[in-house]
Amino acid sequence: MSRGKFFVIAFVCSFAWYIFPAYLFLTLSSISWVCWAFPKSITAQQIGSGMSGLGLGSFALDWSVIASYLGSPLVTPFFAIVNVLVGYVLIMYMVIPISYWGMNVYEAHKFPIFSSDLFDSQGQLYNISTIVNDKFELDEVMYQREGRVYLSTFFAITYGIGFAAIVSTLTHVALFNGKGIWQQIRASTTAKVDIHTRLMKKYKDIPSWWFYSMLAVSLALSLVLCTVMKDEIQMPWWGLLIASFMALIFTVPVSIITATTNQTPGLNIITEYLMGVLLPGRPIANVVFKTYGYISMSQAISFLNDFKLGHYMKIPPRSMFLVQFIGTIIAGTVNISVAWYLLTSVENICQKELLPPNSPWTCPSDRVFFDASVIWGLVGPKRIFGSLGNYPALNWFFLGGLVGPVLVWLLQKAFPTRTWISQINLPVLLGATAAMPPATSVNFNCWIIVGVVFNYFVFKNYKKWWQRYNYVLSAALDAGLAFMGVLLYFSLTMNGISIGHWWGAEGENCPLASCPTAPGVHVEGCPVF
Template identity: 40%
Template sequence: MAHTHEIEEDSIALDSKVAEKIPEYKSDQLAFTSSVEEGSTDEYDLKARNIAGFDPNAPTGDDPIDTKDDKYAVETELEDSPYPEVRAAVPNVDDSSMPVNTIRMWVLGLILSTVGSSLNMFFSMHSPAFTLTPFVVSIIAWPLGRAWDLIMPDISIFGLKLKDGRFNVKEHAMITVMSNVSFGGGAAYSTDIFLSMTQYYDIHFGWGFMIVTTIATQCIGFSVGGLFRRILVYPGSMIWPSNLVTATFLTNIHKNDNFPVSGWKISRLRLFNIIFGCGFLYYWFPGYLAQFLSYFGWITWIRPNNVVLNQVFGVATGMGLMPITFDWNQIAGYIGSPLVPPFFATANIALSMLIIFWIIVPAVHFTNTWYGKYLPMSDSSTYDRYQSSYNVSRILNADLTFNEDAYKDYSPLFMSTTFAMSYGLSFASITATVMHTALFHGKEIMFYWKKSRNAKPDIHMKLMSKYKETPDWWFGVVFLVVLALSIVSVRVWDTDLPVWALILALILAFVMTAPIGTIQAITNLQVGLNVLTEFIVGYMLPGRPIAMMLFKTFGYITMSQALYFVSDMKLGHYMKVPPRTMFWGQCICTIWTSIVQVATMQWALGSITDVCSSTQPSHFTCPNAKVFFNASVIWGVIGPQRIFSHGMIYYGLLFFFVAGFVLPIITWLIVKWKPKSIAKYINWPVFFTGTGLIPPATPYNYASFCLVGFFFNYYLKRKYFAWWAKYNYTISAGLDIGLAAGSLLVFLTTALTNTDAPSWWGNNVLNTVDYNGEAIQVLVSEEQPFFGPTSW
């Protein structure tokens, strides 16, 4: 990231009037260094290179224009975003006459959100879990909207037209937003609390508790997000890269203007259809028929029983030093599409993976630090000293409280090397995010918080100014209502969570929303508060697993939900959806689908035999709830003091807090001293957060992600910018939606019918010690019945 380019040197800096109010303002990440580095003068003057359908080969602002060519003369006069990523995906024009708040939008949006949230809740209880993405709803909404136009009569109901013009892109965008706030992140987080309580703790608080808690935890993020929109939505520098793919997809369907670039004449819509269709059909091979195409660890096939070789080159539980795969799910399934983040973010992720997981992790693992030789290298399970899964029932009393004597007789808790390292990275990411944002973005945040309404807007803010803004007090009222519901949920029922702890969780979420949102808006990566909230409540309220789960939810999910809502507000900003329509669509849909998900969960619990049992015949084993339950025992019963305190096995990981605090300061000082040094490209929050999904993801997933990201967002963007501007996000949307549709079909036709993959070499070759997660050293009960310390 270019933290130090002065405004006069940076062709895409914020408006000079803004800069004058911030004398030491530097363009840094907000200018998307990847674009600054590779941008020639022509690249930033290509006014017509955007998805609105203008010809990328048209004359630029510096070129002589044939005045007879009115089309080019008009287009080159149009103002556009200074960011090439945004120009490539978002129209710089608006038709304010398009109806949005229509019966058609509400009916289709609520129906699709209801079905989607219900199916996601249902699928989340199955193993393997499957998440229905809002992209699927976006695809389905298109033919439904067109069918509405053909079928419905042209009449009015209570003064509202049943068919208000042709189904348009703004209605389509609003339906997408409604589905995203309903189930974009999977099932409501609170449902894992309810399943853990009812199925593992045998605590039943009833429908009232579940509905109140779900609405409270889902909607409080909405109010917080609305209050932060002036610094996370209004500024043009808050890109929100994932929205660029959605904007491209929506615009491609509704407007398919086409101009040739780099010899390619195919339209974006046609290319999308081809990629989507091919991806949909192809997924049957890596996802079912020939799974070796997905886990292409060919070196491990040569020596399938060599543990060290499999841990070095393994693709399932190893280091993945040969990152070759033919499955988009391996590349984008955990992390998202590599075509979306700016290249500087991908480069920081690659650096993190190289240093942490290809150098430090193997050094720690093979030297038997943390007793790594007795465990898989990369695995998200917890283990006891007998190399078995940690049996939490052995350390609990009959009333589910912690039994310290039983704990000392049984075993301390052990984690795989990457799992333990992921906790350290989580610790560092929190302090790094706070320090980095304060040092590099503090002035900008304060400026936009105080004076965003008076700052000179970019083109998209100008276009949005014609619509009535949502008053801040609307969000304030929502916050007060859901705060009251939150207090009711923890006090009316015996949750063991005091009100002061609830307030502390909400303060933590509120304080962290701006810095984490700033990083996500620029890099497409979100720093999670889940580990931090578990850490805090484990020390603060030891021995209270239910309180731990609720504190984690109110602290972590409030922030995460707030950024979900903010991201959708930015999509509405890009697609020119009136803010008040956006407010009501998000609010009403969130409340309604909260009730829908609770009802679906209750139906499943009453209708599926042996649900959440490990032997459930149809594999409705509730895997997410089981992980949530284990976390509640680890953090709420055992407690972090028995895992991370001085003298404990993983005590050294606490120093990551210090590393996250110090490293951004060092980088900032170096950049101040030498503005053009390589330090300006280092972003420590991305470094520590980017690989945060390892495990369950592996370095194999991240390495392939970074290679594809390098090819598209560095090589192609520099060498064939016009081609990249026209097709990059179209390709990403096609691959993502093809994968979603293909994996859904494979899931429905195999998992739900208990159909196993065919037995042949292409599937059986995966039977390696890497795939099975075996350790280097296996205990022999007579000679060495256990490993680890003798006391704890």
């Protein structure tokens, strides 16, 4: 069978199937059978819920659940999947249970076991609106009255592990790739070119001044934004320069991790932390700084990824540049327009507690983004992870991330015949749960299972099939999902047409999974101990 025919068949199957988990049978997006077996047990539902718990035994029959946060598992190397698996199991099934049930770390029982929400000392959702003044800055008097911000134990610990992951990226790349990077830089003008580069030489190259001009114009517009709209942006001009410098420094090491593992460590935590220290009490400034630091680096890696694909596909470089430039303008305009339309037309959008059950407008990623702006920008690291907060001990994870790759490197030198040691990638292993939340355990369970099945068992036993169809299958599943998603939105969701109330349309049915277990904590829908 040709790849084209295989793509069409897989595309049609993906397109036809997605109507079930997306509209007709929502429970297929998170099948948590432990909750069904123990409908009245909080502990069982905390363990079994794939959306609000540890997700033991939970799974989904929905490609959007599998590939939404970690990307397609079909295109991720097996050693990287193993690193994610090890990191996920260590954190989700060892560290969190011990912290929650064994040690009650950070008063864990007062809060849900898995949540990105912010809480007060009584285990209630923190009333953020009371500590923000008219300038969208921290009202310190009201903050002192409301008290400290508390995080769920999972959210707090994963922040600490995130500290270790981003520092370990620099150490890992320096130790394992530093020599190769330096040799490549020195040989870049004299080394022999490969067949792909020779074939690409028949096209006109991109003049350097195109890139420099784009950089200059982008920086100039950004500086104007920071100076002319300084009350709205909250970030001074020097913040833009620091953010740009951070993106420049981290692009190469993060690109190397991405190129070898298909997993991209994020700069979001370190950019938020730095700006929170420099300008505490300004959430918008923190968001803007993160965008110019972290998102710029992420987009740069996507840009490089496109060029590398164009290099292998023999697409003229100038055509690639123009397509990327025009696509950026179109995508930016459309995204802003759609976001503005949704914010003004969907009532209570992103406010989960005010929306009807199974509403598509809960915005899990945006809620985490908002909570992060409160933690790092509004309240500030000093009042969360510093001397005035509850979690200063988590700063020791920075040291762990610095030292960890050194230990792996020394083990590799001491036991050079043990090739598996060189496959340990701490930035990926430590950053395994960086997407959680908004990603949940059911996302990881499915991603790991599919990745292991296709990149180990199928590759090992049906290598020719894997080489011919694996990547085509991944693209077909993505395409079928996207087209059916658009069709469902414009034909049904936009017109308010629902399937009605029945068991299969109520999600995973684990209502007790997010309940606290500390005595005296009152939460609607949960028993009081």
